[in-house]
Amino acid sequence: MPELDRVIWPPAPITTSRLVLRVSEARDRAAFVDLFASPEVGLHLGGPRPREELERAVPDVPGRRPGLFVVELGGAMIGTVTLERRSADRTGGDLLPGDGLAELGYMFLPRAWGAGYAAEACAAVLDWFADSSPGERVVLCTQVANSRSLRLARKLGFTEVARFEEFGAEQWFGRWGPVAPPGGALAHLFRAGRKELVRCYTTIIECAGTASAYSGIRGRTRIRTHPVRLGFRPPNHS
Numbered sequence: 001m002p003e004l005d006r007v008i009w010p011p012a013p014i015t016t017s018r019l020v021l022r023v024s025e026a027r028d029r030a031a032f033v034d035l036f037a038s039p040e041v042g043l044h045l046g047g048p049r050p051r052e053e054l055e056r057a058v059p060d061v062p063g064r065r066p067g068l069f070v071v072e073l074g075g076a077m078i079g080t081v082t083l084e085r086r087s088a089d090r091t092g093g094d095l096l097p098g099d100g101l102a103e104l105g106y107m108f109l110p111r112a113w114g115a116g117y118a119a120e121a122c123a124a125v126l127d128w129f130a131d132s133s134p135g136e137r138v139v140l141c142t143q144v145a146n147s148r149s150l151r152l153a154r155k156l157g158f159t160e161v162a163r164f165e166e167f168g169a170e171q172w173f174g175r176w177g178p179v180a181p182p183g184g185a186l187a188h189l190f191r192a193g194r195k196e197l198v199r200c201y202t203t204i205i206e207c208a209g210t211a212s213a214y215s216g217i218r219g220r221t222r223i224r225t226h227p228v229r230l231g232f233r234p235p236n237h238s
Contacts, residue, residue, distance in 0.1 A: 004083060004102065007132045009066040014124050019117060020072040021081065021124055024063040028070055031077035031109065032062040040110045044146040046167070071108070071121045078117060079108030081125045086139060090166075101139045102129065104176070106152070113148070119155055126156065126176065137177040144170040 014021040024032075033054045035041055042048035063070065067083045086103040104126070108118050126138065140158050142149040150172055158174035165171070 004067045004085065004133075006136070007066070007129070011128065011132075014069070014128055016120050016124050018073065019121055019124070021069040021121055022072060024061060024068065024070045026061050028077045029058060029060065029062055033058055035079070035107055035109055038110060041107055044143045044149070044169075045107075069121070069125055071117065073112065073117065078112035079106065079121070081106045081121050083125060083129055083138070086141075090141075102133070102136055104138050104140045104156075106149075118152055122152070122156055130177070135177075137175055140174045140176065141166075142172050144172050 010023045033051065036049050036054055036058075037051040039048045063080060069081045070077050071079045071081060082105040083102050084105070085100040088100065104122060106118055106122055112118075129136070129138065139161075140153050140156075142153060144150065144163065153172070153174050156176065158176045160172060161175050162173045163170055164173065
């Protein structure tokens, strides 16, 4: 997967109220093996990898690449958060045209689930990226069946753009970050002030209404979209 090309790497460690986000180190190797060998972690990611294979394949310092943060709690790794360019041949780029999209990913050891660590770590990475690359959008793709990941995506502020079939499962594709103003007659609405946007929201939906129930087949990918999810969205809507 293409790496981020507009950020300075590695950054200084990011500290939250409970966590430290940093580049990987040799002491993280055992945790990386545990992460990829975990049946719970691999349930919606193609399944776990055999531990024996991982012990042979994982390098001495795993995950040392731009965009990968190790999440540390109490001096020990509990997971990873990644920001990488989504491959151009993957579904999603055609729904949000522009330069290569930054895609958020996260994996946490089961012992760290349920305490809010993933939300805390991902929010910190998104804040870092917003400061490092102002104006860039971030996307996220997760299986609809992965209810934990879907809840986290929504909690972080990702807005659904589409659902489609990929890797034999229904995927949820969401967007986070600023929306580029559309061209044509609607462009002036997005340049208007906050109050004007609220006032014009009904007009926007009426203009976009003809596409509100789009459902189509692109190759073998079934895509369902809605204009509100593509950016026609009022302020403070949740």
